[in-house]
Amino acid sequence: MDLEGLSINLATVREQWDMRQAVDACVGHGITAIAPWRDQVEKIGLTEATRIVRDNGLRVTDLCRGGMFPAPDAAGRQRQIDDNKRAVDEAAALAADALVLVVGGLPEGSRDIAGARAMVRDGIAALLPHARASKVPLAIEPLHPMYAADRACVNTLEQALDLCDELGEGVGVAIDTYHVWWDPKLFEQIARAGQGRRILAHHICDWLVPTRHMLLDRGMMGDGVIDFRPIRRAIEAAGYSGPQAVEILSETWWKQPGEHVLKTCIARYNDFCR
Amino acid sequence: MDLEGLSINLATVREQWDMRQAVDACVGHGITAIAPWRDQVEKIGLTEATRIVRDNGLRVTDLCRGGMFPAPDAAGRQRQIDDNKRAVDEAAALAADALVLVVGGLPEGSRDIAGARAMVRDGIAALLPHARASKVPLAIEPLHPMYAADRACVNTLEQALDLCDELGEGVGVAIDTYHVWWDPKLFEQIARAGQGRRILAHHICDWLVPTRHMLLDRGMMGDGVIDFRPIRRAIEAAGYSGPQAVEILSETWWKQPGEHVLKTCIARYNDFCR
Numbered sequence: 261m262d263l264e265g266l267s268i269n270l271a272t273v274r275e276q277w278d279m280r281q282a283v284d285a286c287v288g289h290g291i292t293a294i295a296p297w298r299d300q301v302e303k304i305g306l307t308e309a310t311r312i313v314r315d316n317g318l319r320v321t322d323l324c325r326g327g328m329f330p331a332p333d334a335a336g337r338q339r340q341i342d343d344n345k346r347a348v349d350e351a352a353a354l355a356a357d358a359l360v361l362v363v364g365g366l367p368e369g370s371r372d373i374a375g376a377r378a379m380v381r382d383g384i385a386a387l388l389p390h391a392r393a394s395k396v397p398l399a400i401e402p403l404h405p406m407y408a409a410d411r412a413c414v415n416t417l418e419q420a421l422d423l424c425d426e427l428g429e430g431v432g433v434a435i436d437t438y439h440v441w442w443d444p445k446l447f448e449q450i451a452r453a454g455q456g457r458r459i460l461a462h463h464i465c466d467w468l469v470p471t472r473h474m475l476l477d478r479g480m481m482g483d484g485v486i487d488f489r490p491i492r493r494a495i496e497a498a499g500y501s502g503p504q505a506v507e508i509l510s511e512t513w514w515k516q517p518g519e520h521v522l523k524t525c526i527a528r529y530n531d532f533c534r
Numbered sequence: 535m536d537l538e539g540l541s542i543n544l545a546t547v548r549e550q551w552d553m554r555q556a557v558d559a560c561v562g563h564g565i566t567a568i569a570p571w572r573d574q575v576e577k578i579g580l581t582e583a584t585r586i587v588r589d590n591g592l593r594v595t596d597l598c599r600g601g602m603f604p605a606p607d608a609a610g611r612q613r614q615i616d617d618n619k620r621a622v623d624e625a626a627a628l629a630a631d632a633l634v635l636v637v638g639g640l641p642e643g644s645r646d647i648a649g650a651r652a653m654v655r656d657g658i659a660a661l662l663p664h665a666r667a668s669k670v671p672l673a674i675e676p677l678h679p680m681y682a683a684d685r686a687c688v689n690t691l692e693q694a695l696d697l698c699d700e701l702g703e704g705v706g707v708a709i710d711t712y713h714v715w716w717d718p719k720l721f722e723q724i725a726r727a728g729q730g731r732r733i734l735a736h737h738i739c740d741w742l743v744p745t746r747h748m749l750l751d752r753g754m755m756g757d758g759v760i761d762f763r764p765i766r767r768a769i770e771a772a773g774y775s776g777p778q779a780v781e782i783l784s785e786t787w788w789k790q791p792g793e794h795v796l797k798t799c800i801a802r803y804n805d806f807c808r
Binding site for chain 1: 640644645646647651678679680682683684687689690692693696715716717718719741743744745748758759760761
């Protein structure tokens with residue numbers, strides 16, 4: 261089986277393996293791309309993480325994650341921007357295709373979502389010069405609207421692309437099926453993203469019925485209601501040919517042996533996604 | 535306090551009171567509008583429910599709910615349409631401002647959300663002649679995208695209004711803050727709804743952080759992150775001046791005495807919504 265189109269987001273096996281172990285397992289299965297999280301990189305150190313990536317000839321489809329721009333005061337927002345600059349540096353060291361931005365929700369005690377969205381725009385604008393200079397594209401990830409309050413107040417692909425239009429070069433989108441599958445404008449907006457060459461990453465994860473936990477009950481492809489192939493075809497037609505990265509935050513799958521999870525990802529990718 | 539702008543959706547006190555008891559309590563507090571659910575009407579009988587409404591001079595801001603159009607086969611879809619016709623008759627008997635439609639999600643085993651949406655459109659189209667003849671406006675309620683799979687595949691106000699445009703006269707929208715507060719196009723689409731006189735109902739309910747259950751952890755106004763007044767101002771500017779109906783599905787509030795819930799609804803409506 262040709263696995264060049266598959267990337268493993270290491271959050272999928274975060275409870276089983278550290279980055280080194282996860283890479284060994286991925287390479288053992290012929291997987292050539294990964295997407296690590298910053299805490300996973302930090303745990304083994306950026307130098308070691310970079311060495312592992314290089315020595316194994318891995319493609320890093322994205323680094324997860326920057327973002328979380330809103331804060332109650334200017335000093336807090338500046339701290340977030342500074343941290344995002346470090347994230348850009350890490351993404352550059354790893355030669356990641358993009359730094360994914362989970363932009364953040366409402367500041368503590370706030371009911372002003374328009375204000376939070378302005379903070380996000382301003383935060384990305386402040387980060388962009390460093391990202392451009394570092395040649396690290398920023399991938400805004402629209403998150404499911406159920407996370408609007410506490411994780412990300414960018415909640416549709418259309419909104420993310422509007423933000424890209426406002427911000428200019430060096431910024432694009434990460435499209436995660438879990439977050440966008442429900443959107444009646446999904447295919448229209450994927451096509452729009454293609455016109456501006458804005459698609460920087462494609463994540464796959466299924467929506468379970470019922471969903472028992474709002475954060476940690478995401479589904480393995482094929483176990484839920486998402487029809488993956490038409491979305492992939494649209495993304496390819498829009499000019500993105502990079503790997504699909506499996507990102508599943510799931511207490512169910514985190515309890516399974518890592519090898520079983522990895523084999524299942526490969527099988528389901530083949531059966532439902534490519 | 536003037537309570538003409540307040541309606542109580544009886545689901546808010548469904549575990550404490552039947553419709554008769556709920557009406558007595560509402561009337562005792564000077565509330566002049568209610569929104570019952572069909573099962574609450576059925577429990578005491580339509581004749582008795584109609585009598586209670588009339589004798590107390592109550593406005594029925596909406597009857598909850600019709601909808602649930604998608605089904606795996608044509609016979610199943612016809613059964614749903616037939617049941618919706620009965621719901622129209624009940625709404626007519628109660629002289630309700632509108633019949634709310636929670637349109638339904640994916641049929642069992644389906645991954646075809648576009649197909650489900652077509653079934654919804656076709657189902658409402660089949661229902662419309664009877665609704666028009668009965669002078670019962672149909673209020674499509676866009677539900678939060680987290681319900682797209684299992685409750686309603688109409689998930690934004692824009693999508694609901696597109697459907698209204700397609701279907702013509704006799705159909706409009708119910709705007710529930712809980713379902714739409716996150717939408718970056720909310721104010722634009724409320725204004726659009728006003729142009730077509732499409733707003734038929736306005737529900738209020740808060741979004742809690744964290745939300746512990748996807749269906750039954752909705753919030754009392756003021757306990758969450760929604761800024762109600764700007765939404766109300768926009769709805770009024772769009773030409774809808776009917777009452778705001780408190781609809782809170784909450785295992786927390788269902789455990790409280792009905793009188794306490796009702797008093798809290800009144801106080802919070804006054805403090806956060808009018």
